[in-house]
Amino acid sequence: MSPLATTLKTSLETEARQFHDVVDDHMDVPWQDFLKAWGELREIDILKRDDDGAYFIEKN
Amino acid sequence: MADKGFRSFLDDLDAAGELKRITKPVDCRQLSALGEQADQATMFENIEGYPGWRVATALVSTRKRLAVAMGCTENRVAFEFEAKSARPIDPVTVENAPCQEVVMKGDDVDLTSIPLPLMHLFDGGPYISGTFAVSEDPEHGPNVGCYRLMYRTPKETGIDLVSPSDMRFYYQRALDKGEPLPIAIAVGVHPLDMLAASYKAPIDTSELALAGGLRGEALEMVKCKTLDLEVPADAELILEGELLPIGWTADEGPFGEFSQISGDVKWNPIFRIKCITHRKNPIFYMLQMPWENDWLAAPVTEAAGLQALRIASVQPVDIRAPVGSCGYWSLIASIKKRPGEGKNAVAALLSVAEVKFVVVTDDDIDIHDPDELDWAIAFRVQADEDAVILKGARAKHIDPSVKSWLLGKGGLPTTAKLGIDATIPEGVPKILYRRIKNYGRDRIKLEDFE
Numbered sequence: 001m002s003p004l005a006t007t008l009k010t011s012l013e014t015e016a017r018q019f020h021d022v023v024d025d026h027m028d029v030p031w032q033d034f035l036k037a038w039g040e041l042r043e044i045d046i047l048k049r050d051d052d053g054a055y056f057i058e059k060n
Numbered sequence: 061m062a063d064k065g066f067r068s069f070l071d072d073l074d075a076a077g078e079l080k081r082i083t084k085p086v087d088c089r090q091l092s093a094l095g096e097q098a099d100q101a102t103m104f105e106n107i108e109g110y111p112g113w114r115v116a117t118a119l120v121s122t123r124k125r126l127a128v129a130m131g132c133t134e135n136r137v138a139f140e141f142e143a144k145s146a147r148p149i150d151p152v153t154v155e156n157a158p159c160q161e162v163v164m165k166g167d168d169v170d171l172t173s174i175p176l177p178l179m180h181l182f183d184g185g186p187y188i189s190g191t192f193a194v195s196e197d198p199e200h201g202p203n204v205g206c207y208r209l210m211y212r213t214p215k216e217t218g219i220d221l222v223s224p225s226d227m228r229f230y231y232q233r234a235l236d237k238g239e240p241l242p243i244a245i246a247v248g249v250h251p252l253d254m255l256a257a258s259y260k261a262p263i264d265t266s267e268l269a270l271a272g273g274l275r276g277e278a279l280e281m282v283k284c285k286t287l288d289l290e291v292p293a294d295a296e297l298i299l300e301g302e303l304l305p306i307g308w309t310a311d312e313g314p315f316g317e318f319s320q321i322s323g324d325v326k327w328n329p330i331f332r333i334k335c336i337t338h339r340k341n342p343i344f345y346m347l348q349m350p351w352e353n354d355w356l357a358a359p360v361t362e363a364a365g366l367q368a369l370r371i372a373s374v375q376p377v378d379i380r381a382p383v384g385s386c387g388y389w390s391l392i393a394s395i396k397k398r399p400g401e402g403k404n405a406v407a408a409l410l411s412v413a414e415v416k417f418v419v420v421t422d423d424d425i426d427i428h429d430p431d432e433l434d435w436a437i438a439f440r441v442q443a444d445e446d447a448v449i450l451k452g453a454r455a456k457h458i459d460p461s462v463k464s465w466l467l468g469k470g471g472l473p474t475t476a477k478l479g480i481d482a483t484i485p486e487g488v489p490k491i492l493y494r495r496i497k498n499y500g501r502d503r504i505k506l507e508d509f510e
Binding site: 018019020023027030031032035036038039040042043047049053 | 325
């Protein structure tokens with residue numbers, strides 16, 4: 001897992017967040033790099049949604 | 061090559077003074093907000109991190125720009141759509157196509173190489189909003205529709221396939237056999253092609269021939285690189301792949317819906333992409349929600365209303381699907397009325413797709429003037445005689461009032477519909493509706509006294 005994907009994972013294990021909140025935290029990252037990291041989390045199928053559509057990851 | 065294409069339409073907008081060009085560098089996270097603020101269609105010429113790409117948006121987010129696409133005046137759009145759609149022209153297949161100038165297959169497939177925009181505050185991810193989606197069924201043949209795609213991975217998107225549609229039907233038939241459904245997505249086609257794709261045609265009607273009719277020339281198609289499907293040759297971008305046979309199990313959304321509401325998370329299939337082709341120096345089309353979608357929906361709804369009225373032997377004079385109802389949920393029509401036809405017209409218009417509110421007036425009412433409409437409703441309607449309610453009709457999930465969350469995954473909602481006959485009631489003398497007119501108004505002019 002890339003360092004950015006690891007950072008995203010840690011953040012979403014801490015609390016549920018809307019996609020735009022996750023984006024706002026990484027505005028300094030090139031958009032393509034951000035999307036690749038997001039895709040890494042999707043590929044391992046760990047992203048969950050709450051009732052408001054926010055993303056979270058259950059901590060093992 | 062065909063005369064009409066995505067790029068020729070951009071030229072038409074430019075000539076009409078309806079296209080703004082932004083040459084400063086723009087990030088994909090800024091595209092939607094900038095496009096929404098512009099009072100013209102917008103072409104972003106310099107996308108940060110995506111050399112060679114441009115992004116166009118808000119191309120038909122007003123009735124005026126839609127009229128440019130149709131080649132007619134604003135108040136003739138519905139009638140033009142109706143007339144041209146009655147003269148379909150079959151597509152033709154070509155060997156070489158601009159949309160296949162660049163080809164990425166297998167491991168080279170990477171959606172992140174495309175400038176995917178983050179469009180709305182509560183979206184579940186970046187979206188491809190303006191699509192011309194092609195699928196095929198062995199029995200029913202090719203079908204075209206418009207479906208949004210949410211980025212998931214470099215090779216996968218979500219796709220909103222919740223509402224009833226021909227592609228949903230095709231997918232269900234493939235799913236029943238445990239098979240994927242091959243589909244191809246074209247992005248960046250002429251708005252007339254988008255209009256044809258969004259038309260709720262009977263399942264065996266060719267949207268491709270309809271697109272030809274609207275264009276007045278055959279739509280040129282080219283065979284996909286990896287699928288036995290054909291796509292518009294002059295498109296900017298093509299995604300080839302398949303809907304995985306997983307049913308409605310993957311989270312998708314929210315997305316800024318054409319209902320002007322943020323929507324919620326839905327459960328949908330996944331689109332796995334096997335090949336991406338595009339033009340050299342491609343233009344990504346970001347369909348600006350909700351207005352572009354709503355203005356594209358309006359003539360389709362209006363033409364369906366005209367057709368329903370004619371089938372009911374009622375003579376329509378004017379019709380509009382208000383953009384406040386997203387060009388989809390309401391129809392207002394004026395008719396040349398014979399006794400009883402106010403109710404016939406209401407019944408006919410309530411039969412159109414998911415239209416749930418209808419008003420019918422006589423032809424002395426300008427239905428584009430809200431004050432005129434209010435006047436007709438105030439003085440020509442008795443609620444116990446002129447309101448028609450139809451229960452249990454087909455509905456769309458994105459209407460919160462149908463409470464679709466109670467239905468479970470894949471469930472289809474129903475709705476009640478309301479029609480108002482605001483024509484002069486039978487038995488009421490027309491002289492009672494004689495309007496105030498100022499004495500001398502036709503010959504005495506204010507400018508002569510200024």
